[in-house]
Amino acid sequence: MSNRETLLKDKPYAFVPLTGRVDRTAAISHDKLQSGLYTGFLEVTIKTLLPLHIGSGKFVFHNQRWHKQFVRFNGLPVIPGSSLKGAVRAIAEAVSYSCLLQHPKKPENAVPEQLLKCNHREKLCPACRLFGFAGGKSQQLKSHLRFFDLQLVQPRPEIALEYIQLPQLEKPNKDYPKNNKGFGNERLYYCHICRQDWPNCCQNCGKQQYFRLKERNPGAQPLFRGRKFYFHLRLRKIETGRIFTEVIKANSLFSGEIYVENISRDQLALLAFSLGLDGSFKPKLGYGKPAYLGSVEITVRPRPAANPLLSTASWPDLVELAREYASQAPAAQVKKLREILSFEQPRGEGWRQEGGNRIY
Structure with missing residues (x-):
């Protein structure tokens, strides 16, 4: 058992703060291709910077052991388009004036009402307009982006595979002891109880300090910290x-x-930045992010469609467009995301050793 309580400063993640507003406008129609909007294919290449695991839910037998299997299609490893889309959307939501699509239900009022998820296709945030919106039948919006599965570029897939042992990971925001709500670990995900009583209070706040602060500030409303992203590993050893x-x-x-299909220049800029094309950060994919798996580098180039009616004649430079977006986006959110997901200056220190175990 751990002799030292969990502190936020020891965690392999940090939070991009929420914006104070959501910019909502009507969605662009899918009914027909429109002039002045971008339609066509983007060719995507993903390079793994550290080992990657995306589970298939099945097991594979190797070297006398059953291993959790990497997802496959027709027997070959793939990165599902849905996995890439989810990672990119999470970044897009964090660096735009978008709604909080998934948010905690308790404590109540931890998320300002104006930031809650969109509920009408005539009033959608930037992320919902671009990636789609799952409202009722009359309100839902199909995504303007279709992410296809990515195929392994290797004539012999077995060369790219390896078999390792990963640690057991905990459920996010787990209560300790089990089923004991409000036992103090909620402080890792919420703040504004302390009113900044001392420097770096959230990073160093222990349970007893947290409970004392709650007693001193009985009317303080806990607020959700923001969107969580995991660090890249400094030592490059998972x-x-x-x-x-x-x-x-x-x-x-x-x-x-x-x-x-039918996206504006501003939407293309948001997509380009969220893919990490400006080079200021590297996204993470798949399982095991707390153990520092999943760091990737993404490169993209436009490819005109075979049918000229389905292509855009002139694409901008996507790297420059990503940089342009960053210069106009919510500054605090872009800065924090870059700090967390920097691969050149990674913040992940590895798990700490305690009682013969490595914990996080």
Whole structure:
């Protein structure tokens, strides 16, 4: 058992703060292709910077052990388009004036009402307008982006696979002891109880300090910290444990496509930045982010569609467009995201050793 309580400063993640507003406008129609908007294919290449695991829900037998299997299509490893889309959307939501699509239900009022998820296609935030919106039948909006599965670029897939042991990961925001609500660990996800009583209070706040602050500020309303992202690892050595897992090695390549339909230049800029095309950060994909798996680098180039009616004649430079977006986006959110997801100056220190175990 741990002799030292969990502190936010020891965690392998940090939070991008929420914006104070959501900009909502009507969605762009899918009914027909419109002039002045971008339609066509983006060719995507993903390079794994550290091992990657996206589970299939099945097991594979290797070296006398059953391992959690990497997802496959027709027997070959793939990165599902849905996995890439989810990671990119999370970034897009964090760096735009978008709603909080998934938010905690308790404590009540931890998220300002104006930031709650969109509920009408005539009033959608930037992320919902671009990635789609799942309202009622009369209100839902199909995504303007279609992420196709990415195929492993390797004539012999077995060369890209390796078999490792990962640690057991905990459920996010787990209560300790089990089923004991309000036992103090909620302070990792919420703030504004202390009113900044001392420097770096949230990073160093222990349970007893937290309870004392709650007693001193009985009317203080806890607020959700923001959107959580995991650090890249400084030492480039992932955490290990006892869970046998099939992973894709670092420096492996996947290729695929994103089909974009009827998106504006501003929407294309948001997409370009959220893919990390300006080079200021690297996204993370798949399982095991707390153990520092999943760091990737994404490159993209436009490809005109075979049918000229389905293509845009002139695409802007997507790297420059991503930089342009960053200069106009919510500054505090862009700065924090870059700090968390910087691969050149990673903040992940690895798990700490305590009582013979490595914990986070």
